[in-house]
Amino acid sequence: MTGPGGGPGLPGRLAARGPRTGRGRLLLVLLLAAAVTVFTATVPLLRGFFDLRVYYGAVHTWAHHGGRIYDYRVPGTGYGFTYPPFAAVAMLPLALLGRTTAIVVSLLVNLAALAGVLRVLAGADWRRHGWYRWALCLCLLALFEPLRDTFGFGQVNLVLLALVLADSALLAAGRGRWAGVGTGLAAAVKLTPALFIGLLLLAGRRRAAGTAVAVAAAATATAAWVDPAASRFYWTEALWDTGRVGRLDYVSNQSLQGVLARLGESGRPLWAAAVLLTLSVWALRGRRAVAAGDWEAAFALTGATACLVSPITWVHHLVWLLPSFAVLVRAGHLRIAGALYAVLCTSVVWLWFDDASGVGGFLGGNLYTWISLGLLLGLPVGQPRADRPPLARSARATAHAPSPESPATTAVPDQSGASSSAGAPAAATGAAEAAAGAAGRSPSSEPTGSTCPAAAKPQSSSARASS
Numbered sequence: 001m002t003g004p005g006g007g008p009g010l011p012g013r014l015a016a017r018g019p020r021t022g023r024g025r026l027l028l029v030l031l032l033a034a035a036v037t038v039f040t041a042t043v044p045l046l047r048g049f050f051d052l053r054v055y056y057g058a059v060h061t062w063a064h065h066g067g068r069i070y071d072y073r074v075p076g077t078g079y080g081f082t083y084p085p086f087a088a089v090a091m092l093p094l095a096l097l098g099r100t101t102a103i104v105v106s107l108l109v110n111l112a113a114l115a116g117v118l119r120v121l122a123g124a125d126w127r128r129h130g131w132y133r134w135a136l137c138l139c140l141l142a143l144f145e146p147l148r149d150t151f152g153f154g155q156v157n158l159v160l161l162a163l164v165l166a167d168s169a170l171l172a173a174g175r176g177r178w179a180g181v182g183t184g185l186a187a188a189v190k191l192t193p194a195l196f197i198g199l200l201l202l203a204g205r206r207r208a209a210g211t212a213v214a215v216a217a218a219a220t221a222t223a224a225w226v227d228p229a230a231s232r233f234y235w236t237e238a239l240w241d242t243g244r245v246g247r248l249d250y251v252s253n254q255s256l257q258g259v260l261a262r263l264g265e266s267g268r269p270l271w272a273a274a275v276l277l278t279l280s281v282w283a284l285r286g287r288r289a290v291a292a293g294d295w296e297a298a299f300a301l302t303g304a305t306a307c308l309v310s311p312i313t314w315v316h317h318l319v320w321l322l323p324s325f326a327v328l329v330r331a332g333h334l335r336i337a338g339a340l341y342a343v344l345c346t347s348v349v350w351l352w353f354d355d356a357s358g359v360g361g362f363l364g365g366n367l368y369t370w371i372s373l374g375l376l377l378g379l380p381v382g383q384p385r386a387d388r389p390p391l392a393r394s395a396r397a398t399a400h401a402p403s404p405e406s407p408a409t410t411a412v413p414d415q416s417g418a419s420s421s422a423g424a425p426a427a428a429t430g431a432a433e434a435a436a437g438a439a440g441r442s443p444s445s446e447p448t449g450s451t452c453p454a455a456a457k458p459q460s461s462s463a464r465a466s467s
Contacts, residue, residue, distance in 0.1 A: 034141045044284040052106050052154025056099060057092050062088065062227075063095035070238055071232045082238070082245050082280070085223035085231045086188040087156075106154040113162040114141075120162075120169045121326045136190055143345040149316035157319045160186040162292035164196050165299065165323070167212075171205060172295035184215025188223075192317070195306045201300060202283065203290045245312050251353050254368040255313035262356045262365060275309045281376060289381040297381040300324040304375045318344065318368060324375045331380040340371055 053074050053292035058081040061067035069088050071078045080087060094102055118137075141147060150158050155230075163182035170179040180200065186193035194216070200209035224231040246253070256274045259305055260266065280304040289298040303320035307313045327338035352365030363370070 025132045027141070028131070031138040032136070036139050038451070047149060047152030047154075049106065049152070050079075051156075052102060052138075054079060055154070056094050056102050059088060059091050059094045063092060068233075069227065070233055076301065079246075080244070083095040083190055084188060084220065085227060085234055086219045087190065088230070089219075089223045089226055090189060095343055103154065107151065110155075110158050110306065112150055113158040116162040117158065117165055117322065120165050121323065124422065136365060139339075145344055145347055146318040146321070149314075150319055155316050155318055156189065157317055160193050160317055161188055161303075161322070164193050166221070167196070167208065168295055168299045171200075171203070171208060172293075176205065176208055178209030179414075180207065181215050184212035185209075185219060187212065187216045188219035192306050192310050192320075194384055196299075196302055197308070199286060199302045202286050203298065248312065248316075249356075251365055252314045253312050253354055254315060254318065254349065254372070255310050255367065256308050256309070256369065257311045258313065259362075259366045259369055262361070269298050271311075278308050278376070285376070285379075285381055292373070296323060296330065296383055297327050298381060300327045300379055301381070303378060304372045304379070307372045308369070308376065315349070315368065321372060321375065324379055327379055327381075340375075343367065 054072075057074060058069050061072045064068050069081050069085065071080070088169040097105065120142075148159070149155070163186040167179045167182040170176055183193060183196045183200070187197065196211045197209055197216075200212060202207075220231075248257055248266060250258070253261070256278065257271045260271055260274070265271075284300055286298050286301050289295075289301060300321075300323035303323055307318055307320050310317070325337050325341060328334075328340075349365055349367055354363045355361060356365035
């Protein structure tokens with residue numbers, strides 16, 4: 001929401017150029033909200049809460065019918081539960097709900113997670129933006145494809161983003177006593193956030209890293225105690241079989257391995273080399289951000305890297321790129337942020353749904369991957385602020401004892417806060433998708449599909465890769 005030095009970000013500039021009166025602003029917001037609602041309701045992107053159906057069915061089968069978590073399949077498909085066992089334990093409350101109630105709860109939980117993410121990205125002065133700027137921001141967010149998909153699928157990525165981002169905010173504010181708990185819980189639910197434990201180690205926050213590891217281990221042990229057979233199966237078999245998740249070459253897989261698979265290179269050595277190179281770049285750039293106390297950039301780089309190195313990164317996983325847009329806006333690169341954000345609103349990669357071969361398929365069918373890679377390589381980092389304590393501990397940063405002539409100063413929370421003109425869909429997004437569902441629209445049978453029909457072949461693969 002803010003630019004460099006606390007100046008207005010994209011919503012602020014739009015507000016400055018818009019109507020001046022309260023009535024005019026209200027009318028503009030209503031018109032934009034109507035346009036966004038029409039867009040999300042008419043563009044056939046309704047997901048039918050497919051992933052929520054997976055969670056709901058697996059938990060109900062496990063809790064009420066004595067079935068095994070990883071044996072459940074959504075009727076008519078080959079897709080079932082793919083997360084670590086602790087995720088099923090955390091989702092056990094779904095066993096007490098009806099399906100419609102579960103959908104409502106999913107929307108409310110994602111909205112709460114969205115509010116938390118925006119609160120952190122906007123900084124301590126979030127109130128000064130006012131209802132008008134926030135309304136403009138939410139209209140922009142409702143168009144962001146990864147967030148539309150997060151709400152439409154009933155996914156958990158936004159919740160995990162909020163957990164890890166809360167830890168980063170605690171560390172940046174110098175209140176690291178409980179830092180690591182959110183990251184540990186997120187890593188126990190899904191493996192991708194485990195890279196943020198590496199960020200804690202990179203930043204020299206050993207206590208927070210240890211807390212994250214301990215919380216993740218405790219959660220995993222709890223799941224093993226609850227269902228030993230499920231834990232044994234997941235960690236010895238299911239984890240290594242990407243075929244349970246989907247085809248590696250499916251266009252929605254916007255990771256490095258997805259790019260290689262679409263090129264016909266499904267071997268693990270080449271992918272492992274690409275992952276090591278990517279992690280090396282992340283470590284170098286992350287250390288620079290950490291040294292300057294630029295926690296926003298460090299977190300953003302880690303999110304982009306996680307999307308690149310994960311074996312499968314569906315489009316809705318790209319919510320991890322949101323902090324990158326906050327960093328771009330903070331650094332004053334509004335045109336770049338706006339252009340990249342616009343691309344991620346278009347669903348353009350689905351133009352190569354049937355055939356991603358050739359130069360066009362290589363460039364266009366992997367466009368979201370190139371955006372993630374560009375953010376990793378070019379995101380502005382190392383912009384220290386006087387009002388933000390450093391993320392990493394350094395001997396050079398040790399403060400001298402205060403004196404009468406030079407009184408001590410106290411760090412205050414980040415006032416210019418990395419904010420985001422990009423976030424998660426507003427409540428109108430979920431309402432629009434629900435309205436589309438009520439109208440009897442038929443969602444794609446492909447759980448990661450878009451406007452295109454389901455693939456001729458089911459998502460299956462004999463390829464094995466580490467998650």
